[in-house]
Amino acid sequence: MLKKHNIRNLIVFLIFISCVKKEETEKKAIERPNILFIMSDDHAYQAISAYSDKLIKTPNIDRLSDEGILFTNACVANSICAPSRATILTGKHTHINGKIDNRMPFDTTQVTFPQLFQNAGYTTAMYGKLHFGNKPKGVDDFMILPGQGHYINPEFITPEGDTTIIGYVTDIITDLTINWLDKKRDKEKPFMMMYLHKAPHRAWWPNPEKFKEFSQQTFPEPATLFDNYNNRGSAAKTAELNISDQLLSYDNKVYPQAIVDIGLKNDDPRNKKYFETADFSRLKANQKAMYKPILDSIAQDFKKRWPSMSDKEKMSWQYQRYIQDYLACISSIDDNVGRVLDYLDDSGLAENTIVIYTSDQGFYLGEHGWFDKRFIYNESFKIPLLIRWPNQITAGITNDEMVQNLDFAQTFLEAAQIEIPKDMQGESLISLLKGDTSQWDRESVYYHYYEYPGPHMVKRHYGIVTKKFKLVHFYHDIDEWELYDRKNDPQEMKNVYYNPAYANAVTELHKKLDELRLKYKDSSEFDRKVTNLYDNNK
Numbered sequence: 001m002l003k004k005h006n007i008r009n010l011i012v013f014l015i016f017i018s019c020v021k022k023e024e025t026e027k028k029a030i031e032r033p034n035i036l037f038i039m040s041d042d043h044a045y046q047a048i049s050a051y052s053d054k055l056i057k058t059p060n061i062d063r064l065s066d067e068g069i070l071f072t073n074a075c076v077a078n079s080i081c082a083p084s085r086a087t088i089l090t091g092k093h094t095h096i097n098g099k100i101d102n103r104m105p106f107d108t109t110q111v112t113f114p115q116l117f118q119n120a121g122y123t124t125a126m127y128g129k130l131h132f133g134n135k136p137k138g139v140d141d142f143m144i145l146p147g148q149g150h151y152i153n154p155e156f157i158t159p160e161g162d163t164t165i166i167g168y169v170t171d172i173i174t175d176l177t178i179n180w181l182d183k184k185r186d187k188e189k190p191f192m193m194m195y196l197h198k199a200p201h202r203a204w205w206p207n208p209e210k211f212k213e214f215s216q217q218t219f220p221e222p223a224t225l226f227d228n229y230n231n232r233g234s235a236a237k238t239a240e241l242n243i244s245d246q247l248l249s250y251d252n253k254v255y256p257q258a259i260v261d262i263g264l265k266n267d268d269p270r271n272k273k274y275f276e277t278a279d280f281s282r283l284k285a286n287q288k289a290m291y292k293p294i295l296d297s298i299a300q301d302f303k304k305r306w307p308s309m310s311d312k313e314k315m316s317w318q319y320q321r322y323i324q325d326y327l328a329c330i331s332s333i334d335d336n337v338g339r340v341l342d343y344l345d346d347s348g349l350a351e352n353t354i355v356i357y358t359s360d361q362g363f364y365l366g367e368h369g370w371f372d373k374r375f376i377y378n379e380s381f382k383i384p385l386l387i388r389w390p391n392q393i394t395a396g397i398t399n400d401e402m403v404q405n406l407d408f409a410q411t412f413l414e415a416a417q418i419e420i421p422k423d424m425q426g427e428s429l430i431s432l433l434k435g436d437t438s439q440w441d442r443e444s445v446y447y448h449y450y451e452y453p454g455p456h457m458v459k460r461h462y463g464i465v466t467k468k469f470k471l472v473h474f475y476h477d478i479d480e481w482e483l484y485d486r487k488n489d490p491q492e493m494k495n496v497y498y499n500p501a502y503a504n505a506v507t508e509l510h511k512k513l514d515e516l517r518l519k520y521k522d523s524s525e526f527d528r529k530v531t532n533l534y535d536n537n538k
């Protein structure tokens with residue numbers, strides 16, 4: 001028999017044990033790292049000074065790799081906005097998650113990684129551009145742009161309904177993010193926050209100050225600006241990405257009237273429409289007044305110089321206008337990333353927060369004469385990836401393994417000690433973050449792009465990429481293979497698929513490509529499904 005005082009002691013002991021346990025659980029909950037996932041829309045790695053300082057200095061984004069890790073071979077599985085986001089959220093290739101292009105719906109019954117964070121006791125939020133027509137799952141709070149969203153005075157979808165905020169989108173998304181971190185989140189829990197910029201997506205509207213500053217500068221042209229697409233298959237020739245053929249005067253911020261004034265036909269209705277109903281038309285009178293002097297001087301320069309320019313000079317002029325606005329948008333992103341990083345420092349959150357900076361795909365900044373993305377070729381295939389995790393990642397390291405946006409979900413889940421669903425198709429990057437490359441045995445990645453016919457007319461293609469080679473099959477209404485020697489031809493100007501010197505590489509890569517298609521469960525049966533979907537949704 002237990003004596004009365006023994007019973008009392010036992011109760012005190014049990015209470016003590018349960019308190020210690022509770023404390024431990026709480027401590028673990030607090031110790032789990034916060035995650036701040038920063039993604040921009042169409043941010044080319046060529047426009048981040050941690051990768052190259054030829055075009056622009058991005059001191060704030062660079063902080064992440066100065067204090068963390070820089071991946072030099074990070075890439076997407078499908079270089080287009082909504083499919084890339086679907087891959088990031090599900091950890092699955094397009095043919096598994098079903099989001100084949102920007103147009104077709106996303107199956108919202110699928111598990112996305114924010115839901116797993118929410119279930120595991122994280123507080124979660126998403127601010128900015130998602131690009132799916134539906135409300136995000138797994139987030140306690142969200143404010144997302146409908147579709148592509150607007151640069152100026154953007155609307156937001158929120159749990160309480162739609163709202164419009166006056167101002168410049170990059171600043172606004174940042175204000176909302178900092179406000180959530182500071183005032184709205186549940187501070188008892190670790191957080192997983194998705195801070196998603198609309199910029200620098202077409203049509204590249206900077207804020208007035210940056211517009212003025214950058215429109216007065218001249219930037220170096222890429223070596224392949226005047227590419228004639230020889231020595232490759234037909235896909236590069238038929239794509240509608242060329243700056244001189246495809247950029248509208250609207251993209252270059254030339255008033256429709258300026259075109260008429262020099263006796264040219266302003267025959268693309270989009271030029272007028274975009275000035276009258278898209279971004280520019282959204283401006284309030286005082287905002288228009290800030291843009292006017294810059295637009296006036298662009299029109300003046302255009303009217304003075306365009307009529308006597310050669311075709312080459314016209315291309316150079318359009319390239320400058322394009323890159324000036326693109327980089328001006330990046331400069332705002334960099335300032336705003338700096339504001340968020342400062343907030344993390346000032347609030348003491350930096351220490352236990354993993355910060356990731358990336359883009360939904362790469363982008364052509366005049367390479368091959370192009371803008372836009374979609375191709376498996378380097379500039380659209382590769383993405384910036386910079387990650388900071390104090391005390392876990394050695395500051396200033398670089399990694400050149402073939403990593404993909406397919407790996408993000410698993411990486412974040414492992415960092416947060418959340419169980420990873422067996423059907424996710426990527427691999428956690430945690431060992432690489434910690435500088436251990438010994439367990440990493442991936443030698444190649446798989447890629448598959450579908451949105452054709454569609455904007456910019458890039459043919460459907462899939463392929464395998466290793467550090468040395470890229471083997472690509474363009475199919476659907478063509479049947480062409482291309483092979484690039486990544487070491488000897490980094491600009492990808494020469495298809496060596498038919499060069500006998502590469503016969504062994506071709507055989508080997510075909511075998512590996514078949515293996516990858518099996519591993520990731522891709523098949524021509526799915527390609528036929530896509531064709532049927534396109535035929536039924538014309």
Ligand code: SGN
Pocket residue numbers: 041042080081082102131148201202203372373455456
């Ligand atoms: C719009 C753009 C295209 C761009 C797609 C997809 N045209 O259609 O240039 O490729 O979005 O971009 S625009 O005239 O409307 O600007 S994505 O990043 O959302 O995939």
Ligand code: CA
Pocket residue numbers: 041042080081201360361
């Ligand atoms: Ca995009």
